[in-house]
Every structure is written in structure tokens, then in C-alpha cells.
Amino acid sequence: MGLKENLHNIKGKVNGTKWQTMFGAVHTLFYTPNETTHSGGHLRGADDLKRTMMNVVLPLIPIFIFGMFNVGFQHNAAINGFPEGMSFFSPEFWNFENFSLGAMKLLPLLIVSYVVGLGIEIFFATINNHEVEEGYFVTGMLVPLIIPIDTPLWMLTVAIIFGVVIGKEIFGGTGMNILNPALTIRAFLFFAYPTWMSGDKVWVTGAVERTNEIVAGANLDAISGETILGGLAQGNQLAYSVSDMFLGFIPGSVGETSTLLILLGGLYLIYTKVASWRIIISSVIGALVMGLIFNGVVDLGWINEGSKFYSLMSTEFWHHLLIGGLAFGIVFMATDPVTASQTNKGKWIYGFLIGFISVMIRVFNPAYPEGVMLAILLMNVFSPTIDHYVVQGNVKRRLKRLKAKTA
């Protein structure tokens, strides 16, 4: 008997028991079920939720691999100095030393993310007696990409429990949540452990440890763990070239640095129709518009160089897409269909405001110069309201048609 028959027989045995959910999750990983249509149409399209979610994870994989190299690269660059004239295929970046350091740091985060998150999903699916839904498939991949690399694993565990239970399961699981679960996890970390989540120490692996050693009296050079945005918020000028920023040889959250790979991922998502092109494009427009407004303010001389907002306001408007997590957030987080606006018109408004508010928060919140997380969470909360007004437009049109008739 082959695997197919064996699994089918086990399915018959576990059906109706509490193992049904867990077995189903594993079984459907191997085999699309033998389920046939029983109401309505007799055919169904080829896509299911697993396929859709897999297509979101797919473009994250190159970003994840790049991130592993970059973790090691940033650590070594902080100690040995940043190599000049980097191109995308520079051996200074793509070497085993960088990779092994990055893998050692990043893989535990990924494993904890999936084990804890999927554990909770399976637990809730079992007690609620429904199938394990695929939402965490993407969330689990996103989480290690959006947190500082040195985040302690226990901290991550606590955050995931909070994010999945409070952010998703209490609303009924995948499809019912109001806030993006990955960002809820990040927001929890940010507000519960702020010293681990922002500042000039956390973005390069080893920086915090080194600082502690220095405090303890060791005679070592400090490692700077600052992001470009953090630097700008402190009034420092950019130390990286545009090409470094675009290719991703900069410190930051693991997934956010390579705008090139994010751009390719975004194109893939638009091309496969898995993510909404409306959200991606309108978010980019929103960010550029806000950036242009701030540039205009600087050009008009309404703000002088002494102002604490000056460096970020004078950052060229399109650089906002290269630095920080904005691009990553737009492509992979704002497009989450559950928490975004659900109407096509609503998506334009929702996306525009995400880009717009992200850049605004960046400039006006020097303590925490990354606005995209808060902007997306804020718009998650408002997306039902946006949809409400879009749908009301349709309702009004219908009423007007009736009135025109009866009048």
C-alpha cells in the first residue's frame, strides 16, 4: 500500500476524534483532499488558500536568505569597517562567514516563530473543531523578518502568544482578525520591551552584548547598531550610498533592508494577482506625496536646520522607500487581504493613507522613527470604516435609482 492509501485509512480512523484536526493539517500538506462539490456549482477553480498563502511565502524566501547573509555582514562590517564599492554580488557579502553567523541567529527565530505560532493555531483549531487555517503560514515567516535580530527567544515566544491569541484567535481565527497578526506581535514587543526594539543598539547582532561587556569593563570597541532612520532622527546624515540602500547592505530588521528583493517580491505578488496592486501602488504614491510635502516645507524655508525634524524632512522624498521598513510593510503587510480594505475603491484610500501616515510618523516621532508598523495597524482599524463608506455609495446609488423611478 502506498502513502496515499495509508493516510486515507488513518483519516478514516481519526475522523471524529480529537486528533482529526491535527491529522488533517498534516494530511492536506501532502495531499489535496478527495472532497467533491456538494452544493451549488459542480466545479471549483484551481486555487485554494494554501496555494495563495504559499505564493506569499515564496517571494519572502530570497529575502530571508539575503537577510541571513546581511546579519553576518552587518556584524562584521561594524567591527572591521564597511567595505567600499559594494555591488549586489560582492564576495564581501556572499561568503560563508556571514551566512553561518546569520543562520545561527535567524534560524532559531524562525523555528520559534513557527513552533509557537502553529502550536497555538492547532490548539485553537482542535478545541473549536475546525481545520487548521493557513494564515500563520505567512505570519510565521514574516515575524523573524521584522524584528531586531537579537530579540531573545523567550521574548519572541511571549509576543507570539499575545499576537496570535489576542490579535487573531479571539476574533475567530484566520479571516476574522482586525489587526495584522505579524504586526500585532511586533507591536507587542515594541511596547512591552522598548529597549530591545528601537534605539541605536539593537539592529546589528552583537551590539547589545558588546555594550554590556564594555560596561562590565572589557576593553573593546563598541558596535554601532543604528539604522539609517535612527541616525536621521538624531540629526545625523546618511552614511550609506543610494546603491547600498537599494541593494540592502544596511542595518535594520532582517527582511526590510533589500529594497531590490522587496521590489521583485512585490512584482511577483502583483503578477500572480495574490496581492492587491491597488494597495501597493497607492501606498507608494501616498509615501511619495508626504515625502514631497516635507521636501517642499524645507525648500520653502519654513523650517531651519536647527529643527529636530530637519534631517528627516529634508531626506529626498523617494529615499523613504529605500530606508526603513516602508517598502517591506507595503508589499507584505499592508496587502494582507483580511485586515486591508475589502473593496477596490477602499483599497486605494487605505493604501494611500498607509504610505502617507508612515512617512508622517517617521518625521514627527524621533523617539521611534519607523512609522510603517503603526500606520498599517492604524489603517487596519480604519479599513472597515473606509469599506463602510464605499459600500454606502453603492447603497445610495440603489436608493437614487428607486427615487428616480417613483418620482
Next chain:
Amino acid sequence: MSQDIQIKKGLDIKLKGNAEKVTENAISSNVYTLKPEDFHSIIPKLSVKVGSKVKTGDTVFYNKANENMKFLSPISGEVVDIIRGEKRKILAVKISADNEQQFVDFGVKDPKAMKAEELKSHLLAAGCWPFIKQRPYDVIANPANTPKAIFVSAYASAPLAAEYDYVLAGKEKELQVALTALSKLTSGSVHVSVGKNSNSPFAGLDNINLHKVSGPHPSGNVGTQIAKIDPVNKGETVWTINPQDLVIIGELLLTGKFNSERIVALVGSSVSAPKYYKTKIGASISSIVEGKLKGDNNRLISGNVLTGRTKSLKDNLGYYDNIVSVIPEGNDYELFGWTMPVFNKLSISRAITFSWLFPNKKYDLNTNTNGEHRAFVVTGNYEEVFPLDIFPMQILKACMYQDLDEMEQLGMYEVAPEDFALTEFVCVSKQPHQEIIRKGLDLMLKEIG
């Protein structure tokens, strides 16, 4: 006034097994069946008992709520069985056919000389009323109403649909009489839609507004055409009728006989030689498909693959159906079905599915759901195949949480389950859209009426 309809949103599901334009006589069925479930929301009262002799055109049962509304025997013979379900609900009335066919004579009528009320009572008594359906609610029309318009879609865009131009050819006289009769029943006009490049028998007829339709399915759905020509508002009613049923009405008026003969297309990838067959309403499925199928793991569907009903060989052709589709069952597992590249199935995404590369490829699709039921997650894909000015996901959700006000505001009076067949097809979460809409309509019918 002739207004053409062109839609862009939609999806043509191209399947293998289109019917060749050849008509044969089906084996004559021994037993004919009438099923009250074909007449949604009607509660039947029997006029016959087991053992009763009936002629073609004798009443088998009538509508409990309107005793004038008769449902007639499509055949002359003897009632052999009345199948009942829970609470003695009537599930089916089976009539065995006599060799000699006798007809009840309802008298030749000239609709031009008749008033609306006379026509209505004639159609009710002669069993032709159930052919007329109404929106809102997609049920048999209430004869007490006067609809603002009557719609006939003579353009079939559904997968593998029987071509009306072919099956109705030569029936101009019957169609004309029936349309003249219908035009007396509405305060507005009778709208007939035909394919843009078709050679339709409707083209030269009087008393109608002819519309030319183009675009992908559901352009041929009468719901799409209503929405584009004259959408239903709250408090308004429109009636719809299938073209082949016009022929039965026409024949009744011209000859006085209720002739239940119908040309049915037998289609689908599991049919060895798809073509057209002449049979009668209520004929057994086996009389149409026996010996014409490939393999034995097939689904028999009375109706098209998007909206038809599952039948067994012993079951019968649905009352309104002019097509029997047979496709393979998909009750097998597929290894890594969710990750592998897909070439042999249809998809509107490009998520490692390649149907977008081959727009003209004909598919051999089976009944597998290609995934499990999930909550609504993906947004925006329904809109791509849904041409009505309605928010599909929002109205489905309103039906699920049974908010009558919201259902009404979002356009529930305008829709029928078949309008949601394509959104159901593309649904990534495999939600049962047509069932949700049907339950929603039933709820409104019960609560609002």
C-alpha cells in the same frame, strides 16, 4: 429601443464535450417523474393517487397557496409511486408511460384577442405558469402581480450550454405567439437577448425589445441582462422565462395541447459523443445517458455544470433543464496539489497556475473542490468575474449573518443564486455561494414576502 449589452467582467469556463449539432430521439423513458423540489418554495397538494390514470395535461399536483396553479403530467399513463420524505413531504411523483399518448385539450387560443386576466388563468390551468419565474427571490411568478418587464435570455453563455439558435430553429411561430401572450402580462415590455453574432430565431419577431449580448459568461445569465437593461428596485417585480419553455407555451396556444417535448443537450467530457436528444420533461436520466458515457466514476448533472443538480441514473431530468452534463468525479487525492504547478485546471490567478497562458484551451475539469473550506480571506477576486453593480462578498456576508436591512440595501432583490455561480467557482475559500444566496432569498421571502 434596442440596447446592446456588453460586459467585460466574467469568465468563460471552456470545457471539453460540447454538443455536436445533431439531434436524435432519446430512448423513450418508461417512467416520468415530477419533483416538487424543482419548484422552489411551492408546497404541493396532490390531485392523484397511486394507481390513478392520467393523460398528458392532467393535473398531478397544485400549489397549496394558489390552487389555480397546476402542475401537469408530461405524459399519459399511470401513477405508479409517490415518494415521501420526512413529515410526509412529497419528494417525487412517478408516472409510468402508456404506449398510446392522449392529450387533454385546452383549446386553441389567440393571445391577441385575450385580456391579461384571461391569459393568466389559461396559463395557470394549462400548466404553463410554472415556467414563468420572478425576481425578486427567483421563484415561480406570483400571478397576482403585474411585472414591470419580462426578460428572456436566448443567449446561453454557461459552460457547454445548449445553443438556443440550434434548438429553437424553426420554432418562430410558437415563439411569436408565446411572446405576444407575455407582452400582454407586463406593464412594460418583453426584453429578449440574443448573442451578438447569432442567427437567432428571435431576430425577426414582433412585440419584443431585442438586445444583442457580448462578453464572457455570465453575459447570458438573465440576471446580468436585467441589471444592464432595467434593474429591479425595491417593490418592483420582473419575470423571466427560458426560451425553450416559450415553445411549450406557444404550442399550447396554437394547438391546445401541453406538449412537454424538449431538446436536451447531453454534454461533458465523460460523454463519448456529445449531441442533442429529443425527450420530454421528467424523463429519466438513464433514458438519456444509458450507454453513452465513458467510465463509471461520473457525476450526472441535470443543468449546466455551474448551476445544475446532481442526479443518479434513476433520477429524472429537471423541470427547467435543457442540458444534461456529465463530468468525472474528483473524489481522489492529489499529491502536493497545493504547491505543484497547475496546467490542467482553470484559475483566474497566476499563482503557479498557468491557465492564463492558454486562453483558448478546453479543460477536462472534475468535481474536486481543489482545497478545503475556509473563512473568507482573499478579496477582490469575486469582482473580476461579477458584472453586477453589487458588492458580492458583502452581500454574501449579509446573508450569512441574516441582516435583512443590509441584504435589501445591498441589492438582494436583484439577484438569483445563479448570479453567484462564478464567484463560487473562483472562491479561494471554497464557500458555497449559491447556497448562501438561496438561503438568504428564502429568509427574505419568509420575512418580507
